[in-house]
Amino acid sequence: MFGIFSIGFVSFSSAQEFPELGIKVETVAENLKIPWEIDFAPDGRIFFTERIGNLRIIENNLVSEPIISLKVSGSEGGLLGLALDPDFEENHYLYLYYSYSDFFDIYNKVVRYVESDNKLFNETILLDKIPGSQIHDGGRIKFGPDGKLYITTGDAANSKAAQNLDSLAGKILRINSDGTIPEDNPFPNSPVYSLGHRNPQGIDWHPESGILVETEHGPSGERGNAHDEVNVIFPGNNYGWPNIVGDETNVDLINPILHTGDDTWAPSGSVFYNSDKISEWYGKYFIATLRGNHLRMLDLDLENNLVISSNVLLDGEFGRLRSVNMSPDGYLYLLTSNQDGRGAPTHNDDRILRITPLESDMEKGNSSLSPLKQLKSGILPKNISCKEGLELIFKINSFHPACVKSESIAKLVDRGYSSSLD
Known part of the structure; x- marks a missing residue:
């Protein structure tokens, strides 16, 4: 497993503060080419992919040259997913998901490399000929708590493939780290873990229950528009x-x-917050949104299939957000995607951003309290309110606020919520 992680040597630019959230957002790297995924080595190095085919590293500062540049197919495909092996400190295995052209066909593949001194060696193809297209290529890869590698694949613009167990398209796949099929997969001799997906994007596991949750792009065209999804995933x-x-x-x-009903978030990467750095965020599910231009925070009751609250953070502040991941030292990192042809890039896009808590008021010599800190002090701030038809409740042990329907309050009492600060 990962050892001690230290990121003390990484340089950050000046931070943008959000007192109402109790956080600041720092720029870690900028002027990037459509960054898609990020992961963290135990020695403090940060690895990330650029969709144009580059795998890059931040080591103190952004290393100018990619450690590998792959020939990839374009449009929504390219170099997408990235994962470091849970035993990276020992084996230095690094996994990539990317799109490529084979004459007139487009496919996706999952490959494994051995990393040494910022170079990659010994490419091993673990899974190949995943159907690809100019759109709907999925592409997220992540190790689960069971040590298996999970892979999201889009329907590759062929919706019927999502229902076909003989196709790898429109699925969540599960394989061993050497590419073999786990014996306990739900379909014999198949990497398919779940099916019926259009373009699955983010995946992560709740830190306590271990339940897998996924984000997915909803339809456009003959099946209507919007209806992006968050799904609770079980095998088969x-x-x-x-x-x-x-x-x-x-x-x-x-x-x-x-x-999302008639709204389009275009949810992308996602992660459960599993840190005490911002204690009121613990266990919340964070989603980077592309069309939504915000970071979505969900409080989910997975046992009862219930959304307790849904909150928008950083609305419009950084444009399109492609991915969110948590570093081993407990901070969230965001990747912007404003250079992907659908955004409005600024002079320094695209960027990697880091979210950290603001200093305490005593450290800053400031007696003013943010709304969240007022809640923790037992004071109801004036600028926290809910939309019509929803009621404000609080997590008793942290005073974390949530807006819920009245009929849901009774279900939440046993989970430590109250409609009163008393």
Whole structure:
């Protein structure tokens, strides 16, 4: 497993403060070419992919030259997913997911390298011929708490493939770190873990229950628009695409725990916050949104398939957000995606951003309290309110606020929530 992680040598630019959230956002690197995924080595190095085919490193500062540049297919495909092996400190295995052209066809593959001194050696293909397209290539790879490698694949613009168990498209896949198929996969001799996905993006596991949650882009065209999804994933389940969308039901298909209705978030990378650095965020599910231009924070009751609260953070502040991940020292990192042809890039896009808590008021010599700190002091701040039809409740041990429907309050009492600060 990972050892001690230290990022003390990484340089940061001046921070932008958000007192209402109790955080500041620092720029770690800028002027990047569509960064897509980020991961962290135990020695403090930061690895990240650029969709144009580059794997790059931040070591003290951004290393100017990529450690590898792959020939990739373009549009929504390219060099996408990245994961470091849970035993990276010992084996230095690094995994990539990327799109490539084979004559007139586009495919995706998962490969493993051995990293040494910022160079890659011994490419091993673990999974190949994953259907690809100019759109809907999935691309997230991440190790689960069981030590298996999970892979999201899009339907590659062929919606019927998502329901076909003989196709790797429109699925969440699960393999061993050497590319073999785990014996306990739900379908014999198949890497398929779940099916019926349109374009799955973010995946992560709740830090206590170990339940897997996924984000997914909703439809456009003949099945309507929007209805982006957050799904609770269990092995062998069918999540319905293209047979059901939104609130449509089928006895054999699984509905999302949340869909966006007529709004389009274009949810991308996601992570459960598993740190005490910002204690009120512990256990919350964070989603980077592309079209939404914000960081979404969800409080999920996974046992009862219930969304307790859904909050927008950093709305419009940094444009399109492609990925969010948590470093071993407990801070969130964001990747912007304003150079992908659908954003409005500024002079220093794209960027890698780091979220850290603001200094305490005593450290800053400032007696004014943010709304969140007022809550922790037992004071109800004037500028925290809920939309019509929702009621304000609080987590008793942290005073974390949430806006919920009245009929949900009774269900939340046993989970440590109260509608009163008394």
